[in-house]
Amino acid sequence: MRRNILLGSCLAIALGTVGCQDQRTEPTAPSTGTGAELRLQSTTPGRLGLKRGRLKLPPSARVTDQYFAEAARRAIDPDDYVCPPSTPVIDWFIGEFEEFIIEEPFIFDRLYNDLWADVIPTYEALFFLTEDTPQEFGYDGEYTHVIQKTHRDAKRFWDIPSDQIQLVAMKGSMLLDTDRVAAAYELPFMPPFFGLSEEDALDSASAVRSLVLQSEVLDGGNHPLFSFNAFAFWTDDGSLPEKIVMGDGLLAGYEAVGFGDVAPQAIYAHEFAHHIQNQNDYFNDPLATQGDPPERTRYIELMADAYSAYYLTHKRGATMNRKRVEQFLQVFFQIGDCAFDNPGHHGTPNQRMAAAQFGFDTADEAQKQGHILTSEQFHDLFVAAYPELIAPDAV
Numbered sequence: 001m002r003r004n005i006l007l008g009s010c011l012a013i014a015l016g017t018v019g020c021q022d023q024r025t026e027p028t029a030p031s032t033g034t035g036a037e038l039r040l041q042s043t044t045p046g047r048l049g050l051k052r053g054r055l056k057l058p059p060s061a062r063v064t065d066q067y068f069a070e071a072a073r074r075a076i077d078p079d080d081y082v083c084p085p086s087t088p089v090i091d092w093f094i095g096e097f098e099e100f101i102i103e104e105p106f107i108f109d110r111l112y113n114d115l116w117a118d119v120i121p122t123y124e125a126l127f128f129l130t131e132d133t134p135q136e137f138g139y140d141g142e143y144t145h146v147i148q149k150t151h152r153d154a155k156r157f158w159d160i161p162s163d164q165i166q167l168v169a170m171k172g173s174m175l176l177d178t179d180r181v182a183a184a185y186e187l188p189f190m191p192p193f194f195g196l197s198e199e200d201a202l203d204s205a206s207a208v209r210s211l212v213l214q215s216e217v218l219d220g221g222n223h224p225l226f227s228f229n230a231f232a233f234w235t236d237d238g239s240l241p242e243k244i245v246m247g248d249g250l251l252a253g254y255e256a257v258g259f260g261d262v263a264p265q266a267i268y269a270h271e272f273a274h275h276i277q278n279q280n281d282y283f284n285d286p287l288a289t290q291g292d293p294p295e296r297t298r299y300i301e302l303m304a305d306a307y308s309a310y311y312l313t314h315k316r317g318a319t320m321n322r323k324r325v326e327q328f329l330q331v332f333f334q335i336g337d338c339a340f341d342n343p344g345h346h347g348t349p350n351q352r353m354a355a356a357q358f359g360f361d362t363a364d365e366a367q368k369q370g371h372i373l374t375s376e377q378f379h380d381l382f383v384a385a386y387p388e389l390i391a392p393d394a395v
């Protein structure tokens with residue numbers, strides 16, 4: 001059983017023949033995955049009639065910010081997306097990926113096409129991981145302290161009920177743990193690759209472990225192919241814990257391009273903002289429920305950017321330097337919106353920066369008065385400012 005992506009197309013990347021095609025096959029997934037299908041990857045039907053990377057989830061599941069994973073898929077399989085990777089962190093991802101596929105094409109083919117190993121850490125993070133076991137962030141645990149501190153501080157800073165929000169680490173190194181990998185293979189959502197019997201799941205898990213160990217590139221699973229993602233997660237029916245998931249590979253990418261000092265806090269703060277939106281029911285705001293899906297997505301994402309910026313620079317929040325956060329956001333905002341000629345998709349970088357600057361400015365004002373706005377007060381200010389924020393690139 002194999003996934004649809006062909007080794008040849010990946011080698012095309014490896015050989016540097018990636019080109020920008022004319023047609024647009026822009027991802028259409030909203031920022032919050034809405035139920036049974038979560039698009040993590042491309043949409044070309046596979047030889048089994050499946051679509052590569054459509055993870056099946058319970059209908060009540062909500063997952064934000066899949067554009068990290070989408071960006072990675074575009075880097076792997078440019079035939080499906082015309083949006084060429086062009087940001088520093090995606091260039092870094094491609095470099096890591098090229099090294100793997102050039103050095104070890106057989107191992108790549110087995111892990112990616114036959115065993116779908118790249119989605120196993122995501123499945124585990126969504127369905128199994130909790131704070132009941134110690135969580136380590138970064139390949140060597142180097143971000144554990146700062147992310148856990150941000151988790152505590154953001155919960156204290158914002159007034160929403162947040163004790164229930166769990167912070168978990170998505171790690172490729174879990175691929176060496178056959179019990180954990182087998183549990184993911186038994187999840188019922190995506191036969192024939194998943195939904196395996198206990199015996200078959202253990203067989204596949206053993207194969208994954210041995211391939212990862214055999215590899216001289218994957219560093220025991222510490223590779224972005226497995227963990228280039230971060231998201232907020234919850235279910236409408238409360239059947240699974242509310243979570244913020246931080247992937248090691250994404251953190252490694254931003255460290256590699258010089259933003260290891262700000263990316264963990266900034267990405268976390270953006271994901272926490274999506275929990276604010278969920279708790280306060282902002283996904284049912286008029287602007288989140290009316291208009292085209294890209295416009296609704298833009299509203300939600302710009303609001304999350306604004307909340308994040310407010311927290312990051314507030315003197316009682318993360319107290320980060322505004323200029324430094326802006327430098328990070330210049331890079332961060334490029335990754336989510338490859339369709340720059342479609343201003344409705346996640347917001348253009350200009351709009352996202354305008355939303356962030358609104359957050360910075362609002363933090364400045366609040367600080368003068370020595371207080372922290374409630375999440376509702378901030379929301380109301382954001383809604384009032386919204387037409388102005390999107391004006392630079394309004395449709």
Ligand SMILES: [Zn+2]
Pocket residue numbers: 031064065270274301304
């Ligand atoms: Zn988001």
